[in-house]
Amino acid sequence: QVQLVESGGGVVQPGGSLRLSCAASGFTFSSYSIHWVRQAPGKGLDWVTVISSDGTKKSFADSVAGRFTISRDNSKSTVFLHMNSLTAEDTALYYCARGSIVGAKRPHDYWGQGTPVTVSS
Amino acid sequence: DIQMTQSPSSLSASVGDRVTITCRASQDISNYLAWYQQKPGKVPKLLIYGASTLQSGVPSRFSGSGSGTDFTLTISSLQPEDVATYYCQKYNSPPRTFGGGTKVEIK
Numbered sequence: 001q002v003q004l005v006e007s008g009g010g011v012v013q014p015g016g017s018l019r020l021s022c023a024a025s026g027f028t029f030s031s032y033s034i035h036w037v038r039q040a041p042g043k044g045l046d047w048v049t050v051i052s053s054d055g056t057k058k059s060f061a062d063s064v065a066g067r068f069t070i071s072r073d074n075s076k077s078t079v080f081l082h083m084n085s086l087t088a089e090d091t092a093l094y095y096c097a098r099g100s101i102v103g104a105k106r107p108h109d110y111w112g113q114g115t116p117v118t119v120s121s
Numbered sequence: 122d123i124q125m126t127q128s129p130s131s132l133s134a135s136v137g138d139r140v141t142i143t144c145r146a147s148q149d150i151s152n153y154l155a156w157y158q159q160k161p162g163k164v165p166k167l168l169i170y171g172a173s174t175l176q177s178g179v180p181s182r183f184s185g186s187g188s189g190t191d192f193t194l195t196i197s198s199l200q201p202e203d204v205a206t207y208y209c210q211k212y213n214s215p216p217r218t219f220g221g222g223t224k225v226e227i228k
Binding site: 106 | 157219221222
């Protein structure tokens with residue numbers, strides 16, 4: 001069965017950095033784009049970033065561009081979200097979600113359980 | 122970037138009522154529109170994609186319609202287990218913007 005498992009969340013001071021991981025299983029990982037979506041406490045869903053199936057294309061929300069980077073290791077079926085210059089506004093539950101397959105745009109049909117990030121001094 | 126506007130932001134209806142939620146895109150997104158259901162404390166769940174295609178396992182009381190810029194999610198007969206927040210999302214290209222959400226409660 002398809003599984004996405006996030007890890008790496010925690011408490012970090014403002015201006016600090018954190019690396020989140022999303023480990024996938026149960027599907028042909030190298031054929032799918034992977035997205036990160038976050039949800040601040042009591043707020044709505046906020047799309048953050050995407051990496052293409054082969055890792056060559058990346059896109060970021062304006063709110064994180066220049067501070068966050070994304071990478072993937074298809075040999076390990078894992079995506080990494082590198083977050084720098086964190087602020088209180090980045091405090092949220094971070095979900096990874098499966099996206100499009102090569103050749104077809106698809107919504108997020110599978111999501112992980114999320115990993116919490118708290119930015120606080 | 123394309124903005125996604127949902128309305129209403131919340132609603133309260135009786136069991137058995139027909140419920141309609143609307144989502145408007147600021148530009149044409151064809152039919153690349155998905156609807157998600159998020160129950161309190163749970164992971165979002167895909168309900169509808171392609172504006173009107175029901176995801177496998179989703180009850181038939183849920184339906185979607187629209188194309189271009191105006192979309193609708195309809196629950197034909199509201200059930201207690203439908204209490205949740207519903208989000209629309211464009212997925213034609215990044216950024217995959219979500220609507221602000223509609224919180225559905227039972228009256």
